[in-house]
Amino acid sequence: MSPTDGPFLYDNVSYQPSRSRKKRKKHAPSIEDSAQSRLDRTIAELSSSAWLAACTTLLKQGLSAFGKRPSEILCLGLGSPCASAEARRQLCFLVHLRDVLQICPQNVLACDPIFSDGDVSCLRQCDVVQLTDNKMGKYRLDKPSIAFMPHCTATLYENLLRENWSTACLSNIVVIGNCLAEYVDATPVRKLQTEYPCIARLVPYLVVHVFPAYAPHAATFFNTAVQFAIMENLPAENDSFWDLPEASLVHADDGEIR
Ligand SMILES: C[S@@+](CC[C@H](N)C(=O)[O-])C[C@H]1O[C@@H](n2cnc3c(N)ncnc32)[C@H](O)[C@@H]1O
Numbered sequence: 001m002s003p004t005d006g007p008f009l010y011d012n013v014s015y016q017p018s019r020s021r022k023k024r025k026k027h028a029p030s031i032e033d034s035a036q037s038r039l040d041r042t043i044a045e046l047s048s049s050a051w052l053a054a055c056t057t058l059l060k061q062g063l064s065a066f067g068k069r070p071s072e073i074l075c076l077g078l079g080s081p082c083a084s085a086e087a088r089r090q091l092c093f094l095v096h097l098r099d100v101l102q103i104c105p106q107n108v109l110a111c112d113p114i115f116s117d118g119d120v121s122c123l124r125q126c127d128v129v130q131l132t133d134n135k136m137g138k139y140r141l142d143k144p145s146i147a148f149m150p151h152c153t154a155t156l157y158e159n160l161l162r163e164n165w166s167t168a169c170l171s172n173i174v175v176i177g178n179c180l181a182e183y184v185d186a187t188p189v190r191k192l193q194t195e196y197p198c199i200a201r202l203v204p205y206l207v208v209h210v211f212p213a214y215a216p217h218a219a220t221f222f223n224t225a226v227q228f229a230i231m232e233n234l235p236a237e238n239d240s241f242w243d244l245p246e247a248s249l250v251h252a253d254d255g256e257i258r
Contacts, residue, residue, distance in 0.1 A: 035082055035122055042085075042092045051214045052093075055221075056100055059176075062209045062226040063101075066174055068144040073103055075110040075128070076137060076160070077152035082118040089220045090150045095126050097146065097176070105129070113255040134255040138163040141172045149177035150224060154187070154196050155257045161198035162247060167231055170202075175227045179208060182223060195248045201241055205229045 046052050063070070075094050079087030098108045110123055111131035120130050137159030141147070147160055157180060164170055181203050184192060192200040210225040235241035 035118060036125060038088060039081070039092065039122065039125065042088050043095070045216070046089060046092050046096065049214070049216075051212060051221075052096065055211050056096075058209045058211065059097070059100070059226055062207070062228070063174065065207060066228045068172070070101060070144045070146045070174060071103060072107040072141070072143055072145040073097060073101075073109070073148055074131075074139055074141065074145055075108070075148040076112065076156055077149050078110055078112050079151075080112075080114055080116060080119050081122045082116060085217070086151075086220045088122075089214075089217065090148075091122065091126060091128070093221070094128065094148055097148065098128075101146075111135075135159075135163075136255065136257055140164060141169055144172045145174070147173055147175045147177065149175065150221070152177060153257055154183045154199060157183070158196045158198050159257075161202060162244065165198060165242065165244060167234060167237060170229050170234070171231045173228065177224065177227075179210060179223050179225045180206065180227060181208070194245060197244055202229060205233050 073094065078090055078094070081088040081091045094108065094110070097103075098105065105127040106129060108127070109129045109131040111134055112119075113134055115123070115130060123130050137152075137156040139160060140163055141160075149156060149160075157175070157177070160173075161170075164173060180199050183196065183199055184203050187196065206227045206229055208225050208227050210223075211221050214221045
């Protein structure tokens with residue numbers, strides 16, 4: 001991938017004041033700060049962090065309570081790894097998840113309508129498959145799966161849950177993303193009932209393991225948690241809990257949910 005594929009980011013690179021054209025030629029940097037080297041630096045930073053070790057322990061504890069071994073990761077709303085250091089760190093975390101859970105690379109799928117050609121090359125370098133079928137979050141998860149959705153909008157979570165609104169499907173899903181309870185706390189009751197009924201109904205049944213803050217870059221994994229429902233606690237299949245109101249319409253001509 002060429003470094004011109006995405007905006008050049010300066011994280012971990014010291015700023016050099018601009019020089020005259022002549023001098024610039026003479027002192028042109030010999031090592032290009034390519035997308036690959038940015039990824040490599042991010043992987044090195046994350047993998048040496050105590051934070052990653054702590055999250056891995058939390059994840060394993062959570063999965064042991066979940067009781068199934070995920071064989072797939074669906075990643076939604078990653079953002080642009082070329083243009084955003086947040087997205088790049090989250091991509092490295094996704095790769096870590098895959099490796100630590102020994103999930104086959106072909107079962108690690110990522111969809112975000114903002115992916116550029118450079119982002120797609122980045123995904124390819126990381127052995128992550130780009131999912132081109134944008135279903136606005138409405139993916140049916142028929143096998144035990146992790147939905148990795150860092151900082152997605154409530155609508156995207158809602159669409160995923162609605163598409164999987166049965167004990168059979170919900171029993172397959174571990175969400176690694178925003179604490180869903182925060183959406184409930186932040187949204188007026190009426191809006192919750194009409195626009196986010198699945199989130200509102202599911203939250204009381206969720207087991208939640210909140211990741212510690214990632215101190216060097218707190219925004220990247222802010223409010224991120226491993227979450228899944230305890231099936232035995234969910235209402236019986238004939239309970240009104242499972243009857244949802246009509247889905248509210250989301251207009252997104254460009255496939256992007258805001
Ligand atoms: C708030 S941003 C989060 C970006 C990044 N994960 C972060 O934490 O900085 C939400 C992301 O959801 C993505 N998104 C919007 N609609 C989507 C869709 N239909 N499927 C997947 N991702 C979508 C947006 O493009 C955006 O990158």
